[in-house]
Amino acid sequence: MAEYDVVVVGGGPAGLAATLYALQAQLQVALVAPGLGGKASYSFQLRGLPAVESVWGIELVQQFEAHIEAKLKTFIPQTAKYVTHYKDGGFQITLADTSLISARALIVCTGAQPQCLYVRGEKKFQGRGVSFSAVSHAQFFRGRNVAVVGGKRALGVVPKLAALANHVYFVVAQKRDLDGSHLAEKVLHNPKVHVFRDWEVQGISGDEFVTGLDLVAVNGTTRTLAVEGVFIEFGLLPNNEFVRDLVAFDEDGHIIVNHRCATSLPGLFAAGDVTNVYSEQVPVAIGEGVKAALSAWSYLA
DSSP states (O other), rough: OEEEEEEEEEOSSHHHHHHHHHHTTTOOEEOOOOSSTTOOEEEEEETTTTEEESSHHHHHHHHHHHHHHOOEEEOOOOOEEEEEEOOTTTTTEETTTOOEEEEEEEEEEOOOOOOOOOOOOOTBTTTTTEOOHHHHHGGGGTTTTEEEEEHHHTTHHHHHHTTTTSSEOOOOOOOGGGOHHHHHHHHHTOEEEEESSSEEEEEEEEEEEEEEEEEEEEEEEEEEESEEEEEEEOOEEEEOGGTTTOBOOOTTTTTTOTTBBBBBTTTEEEETTTHHHHTOOOHHHHHHHHHHHHHHHHHHH
């Protein structure tokens, strides 16, 4: 079984940054990931606007990737299935092909996946009007009509979009998501926001780009909202399964880390959207990855 000082799991911005800095610390490093770059490269386009690389920091990610490809001796293009913690410290990582590697310290940078609606047109129009991140794409909708689908998480998104968009249609997942909060009252009284309760999304329609959101009411009434964008804001699902029994999580399943990216288990660090400090932004993930590597270095020293 191959042994390393540090094993980094995840090849997105946080994982690449952690790997690079661990290499610079002259540690024996292995990177476990199906591929490099993660979701950093994601173009977005609307009618009348050219396709743009909507993720800031992609050039830095590409530089990290090139450096790691040139310098890293052990890149394992697999996923980690589960991790065993040794009683005297250290970790055994079981890979997808059942092979084993061990590490004195482990850095988890496996990211998260958006929660989807799984309706017609959602996948087809992703990047051409459909977005899972208002943080990344709200800027493109100045003066346009948009729809937001979601629950409590979406409450923070709607006012931000209303400040830019011409009109915002808010399709509420559950009526109780609007109960009792100051933010909910702010959304309900915003003149640029129209709230739909007791409606469900049937599909997303369009030509080359999104042109409408198809709804059905509880009484069977159907309606199509004329919009150029649909923000699906149900939050992210952290890729945490392989360490589920080892570390503490918050209520949404994100790995809880402190200011040094340390988890509740000594020697196990985490960075990026898989943690409770996720922000869906590449520069933040890079910084957290660097911090995790430096913390692991200090731990090993």
